[in-house]
Structure formats: C-alpha cells, structure tokens
Amino acid sequence: MRHVFGPVPSRRLGYSLGVDPVPPKTCTMDCVYCELGPTTDRTACRGPFVDVDAILDELRERLREPLRLDHVTISGSGEPTLNLEIGRLIGGIRGLTDVPIAVLTNGSLLTNPEVRTALRQADVVAPSLDAVSANPFKEVNRPDPSLDPGEIARCLAEFARGFRGRLWLESLFVLGMNDDPGEIRLIRNAIEEIQPDRVHVNTVVRPPAVFGVQGVSASVLREIAAALGPRAEVIASPPDDAQSKPASDMVERIVSMAARRPVTIADVTKAIGTSQAEAAKTLSLLVQNKRLTLVWHGETQYYVA
Ligand code: SF4
Numbered sequence: 001m002r003h004v005f006g007p008v009p010s011r012r013l014g015y016s017l018g019v020d021p022v023p024p025k026t027c028t029m030d031c032v033y034c035e036l037g038p039t040t041d042r043t044a045c046r047g048p049f050v051d052v053d054a055i056l057d058e059l060r061e062r063l064r065e066p067l068r069l070d071h072v073t074i075s076g077s078g079e080p081t082l083n084l085e086i087g088r089l090i091g092g093i094r095g096l097t098d099v100p101i102a103v104l105t106n107g108s109l110l111t112n113p114e115v116r117t118a119l120r121q122a123d124v125v126a127p128s129l130d131a132v133s134a135n136p137f138k139e140v141n142r143p144d145p146s147l148d149p150g151e152i153a154r155c156l157a158e159f160a161r162g163f164r165g166r167l168w169l170e171s172l173f174v175l176g177m178n179d180d181p182g183e184i185r186l187i188r189n190a191i192e193e194i195q196p197d198r199v200h201v202n203t204v205v206r207p208p209a210v211f212g213v214q215g216v217s218a219s220v221l222r223e224i225a226a227a228l229g230p231r232a233e234v235i236a237s238p239p240d241d242a243q244s245k246p247a248s249d250m251v252e253r254i255v256s257m258a259a260r261r262p263v264t265i266a267d268v269t270k271a272i273g274t275s276q277a278e279a280a281k282t283l284s285l286l287v288q289n290k291r292l293t294l295v296w297h298g299e300t301q302y303y304v305a
Helices: 052-062 088-097 113-119 134-141 149-161 181-194 218-227 250-260 265-272 276-288
Strands: 004-010 013-017 071-074 101-105 124-127 166-171 198-203 232-233 294-298 298-302
Touching: 004 052, 013 052, 052 088, 071 088, 088 101, 088 113, 113 149, 113 265, 134 232, 134 298, 149 166, 149 181, 149 276, 166 181, 166 218, 181 218, 198 218, 250 265, 250 276, 250 298, 265 276
Parallel strands: 013 071, 071 101, 101 124, 124 166, 166 198, 198 232
Antiparallel strands: 004 013, 294 298
C-alpha cells in the first residue's frame, strides 16, 4: 500500500495530501465509530512501523505534480504517533514543502513527552477528545487498557501550553454513549483547561466499525456545540471545487483513499478531478473486480476497500 494518498477533500483541512506512517489498522484505540473498520493491532507501544525515508521518497515524487493543496496531513490507517519517528517525519516533510503540516491524532500518546515535542513542529494538531470519564471512554473509544482519559486531557492541556501552531480539538458524539449532559459538562471543563483554537463537533456520518452505532441528530449536535462553549462549531461540508484536472493513476488513487476512509462518488469526483459519471463508472468497476465493496449507511452509498 502507498504511504501517501489523496489529495482528499476534508471538512477541516481543505485539500489534504495524506501521509500514513502506520500499517492498517494499528491504533491505541478501537473506536466504535471508526471509518477504517475494527482495529487489528491495538497497542500503546510505539515502534518503527513504517520506514520514514520510504514515506519521504514517495512524498517527494508526489509533490512534483501540480496539486492544489491546503495541507499535508499525517493521518491514515491508525494512530500516527505510534510511529517512533514521527518527529523526523514532520521535519522531513518541512524540508520538502511550504504547505502547512497537520497531524490528526487521537491524542492518547500526548502523555509521552517525546510525542509532545515531536508534534510541536506541526502547523496544525487536531487531537480527538470524545470523553474524559472512564465509562464513556471505554464504550466509545475501546482503548488499550493502559490509557487513562483524565491523564490524556491533562497532557493535552500541557501540550497546548507550549504549542505555537493551531490546535483543533475534535469531539465526536455517539448516540447513547457520550452524549449525556454530565459528560458534555466534563468535556467543556477540559476544553477550558486546554484552550484550543477551535473545537470541531462531529457525529457518526460514515459507516462505523460497529454495526448499529448511530450518530446524534443535527439539532442535538448543534445543542452540544452550544454547550461546549464559544470555540465549538459543528464542522462544515467539504469544499465544492474539484482538483483542476483528472489524475492519471485514478484507479490506484481511489483504492488508496477508500483504504483509509469510506468514500462516496462525490468524494472521488472532487478528489480526483473527474466527472461524476466517470467516478461512478470507475467505482462500479472496482466493485465488480472485488477491489472495493459497496455499503449503505443511512441513505448514502459508500465504497470501502
Ligand atoms: S477513529 Fe482514530 S483513534 Fe479511533 S480507532 Fe479509528 S483510527 Fe483509532
């Protein structure tokens, strides 16, 4: 599998070229809502996982193309801070491009001072905080047993104090798990300690790892955002304008995107810069060839690798 994927249109990051420093699906958690499916290697032990020089070689090649990019984003098939060399990876990307570097993380390893130091080199750090008390944390995030949500929230605040980039917290609410007023009050208290630039409030939109898990309604999500304080906003839709010209290796790019998150025809149209009809035709062929599977979530059809 490629280590660099996209650019993908993202609700928060515009056009984002993804960099994936862990194999699928290696994570400290096994969230019920995860778009990548169940975690196959749940661990809190950091390791080399993917060779950083190989990632940088691939990125160097991709950056030769005339891409419209808003961010290079370290994310992908699990928790990126599990890669021991994430600091060297961020430094290496900085040496290749002026495009801002973002890191999407579940925040669990910010309890480690080395991870805090590494992530302070990024322009944007977007950690998750779905729960701060033990039961909803276990229910929603199904973490490695060594993880303590109170300690994670405290270390997020410590990270924020020394970070000069933009800190965007994301809280995702699952119906009946972390959406009760008591937990929302505790998350708000944590936000006041952390003082992020923004809090992105989200819910289950794409097919989740656990069948039957549901998101909260749009109106409840707006109420939660209001309860979380002035920094909180319900995150917006992806940008409408597409990449300017069709990518040449369309099939591999689509499979690579769908391996990281379920995609719709509209996602592919925007990301690849092709017509809706062409995207639909290619996706349908990929399903016939068993490289992708078609799944329904609510009334929307998604393609997953
Ligand atoms: S949502 Fe993120 S933190 Fe949760 S299991 Fe998936 S990759 Fe890991």
